Amino acid sequence: MFHLELEPRFSDTDALGHISNTALPVWFEQARTPIFQIFHPTLETDTWPLILARLEIDLKAQSYWHMPVEIRTGIGKIGNSSCHVVQEAWQNGKQVARGVAVLIHFDYAAEKALPIPDEIRSALSEHLMD
């Protein structure tokens, strides 16, 4: 499991006074960086080998500005070409959101999914999360 501590930005709030739901996909994307690096160590955008196919987020409690957030990131399931990234956001001792991002190993030039090679599969499986 990977841990990222991030600071909500004031512009992550909205007029309801709390963190906007639209900030969670931004935070979770940022916290997927170590998963991106397993697939693509250089992180160069010209040769990026992943596409996001699906995003699910359960919002479990309000989150607030000016209080750090911890994002926990692990792997939920590894398919032939796809990989489920499971993520949780915690603030002040409470789980405020849980998400699943479905990534596809992808060849942008050929516009098709690629099987996940064994060494990547093996590296991913070290981060399985229940």
Added chain:
Amino acid sequence: MFHLELEPRFSDTDALGHISNTALPVWFEQARTPIFQIFHPTLETDTWPLILARLEIDLKAQSYWHMPVEIRTGIGKIGNSSCHVVQEAWQNGKQVARGVAVLIHFDYAAEKALPIPDEIRSALSEHLMD
């Protein structure tokens, strides 16, 4: 079904060259405004009666800056306190994303879910989407 035509903003793009996945929740939220108005005609934020409990988005194709997007919004299911808002994003004749947002009719002061009143239920059901 409600229709919103919106213009992607340049800052909705990311370094992969297309629209960021994080823009879709922003667009879909904006397109839920007519649903918010069914629950809360004034849209005053101090008395906002809804909370977002869950967000699901399937990303089906790349979307691009400098090409209008149409968001189609309808109702998928109405529970006792909750309501599924089904949304599609279309660009250049293609469905680029489909999402479901689960809204809860909510009393922020008491911090509890409220049943959806009959007149709101009836207004929502005029916008059922298959």
Added chain:
Amino acid sequence: MFHLELEPRFSDTDALGHISNTALPVWFEQARTPIFQIFHPTLETDTWPLILARLEIDLKAQSYWHMPVEIRTGIGKIGNSSCHVVQEAWQNGKQVARGVAVLIHFDYAAEKALPIPDEIRSALSEHLMD
């Protein structure tokens, strides 16, 4: 002078209840599109010939969600390689912000400023704003 009507997004608000100051640079950037097209008709990002050197924004009044905004965009001054884009945001009959963006005609490969060619200079000067 160019006119863009845009709809503030709910996520443009912040916890102070109004539009965040950080939305203005986003709106103004979006409204510079016709200026970008004078320099670069295809708008292709791989061959983008402009860099933003400076941004000034005076915030004159609160702006609000759920009320359209009109952005007026013109040219303030044309230098050898640079061009001042003057922009105003109007909402509900009131000027809410005024900005100046200094664009440089730029060669990203050589990393140096380029003189503005005469035909572009002439096209820009049709949009001078007092």
Added chain:
Amino acid sequence: MFHLELEPRFSDTDALGHISNTALPVWFEQARTPIFQIFHPTLETDTWPLILARLEIDLKAQSYWHMPVEIRTGIGKIGNSSCHVVQEAWQNGKQVARGVAVLIHFDYAAEKALPIPDEIRSALSEHLMD
């Protein structure tokens, strides 16, 4: 001088491949938090006593994702009701941007500027930046 180290988010990039100019006002706002606290220790948004009147940003070099940014924040000038916050963004040993934010001590209910009290003026002046 206050120091904030922040991590650019992937969604701070745009299709030109680098950090969007629109991220700088967001970063600078976040880094003004210690200044906000001098005026308003609780940071409660209902009683927020400041309004942003003007924003200037000089963009001096490209900035990049996946490399930390340091924001340096100090005070440039203190007027009767206003205060200039001077900010610099540094990445990889290079100054990438410099900004000035003009804050007004403000009574939102009365909609008018308030003189800056002496104890706040004195606390601000401990952070003067050349």
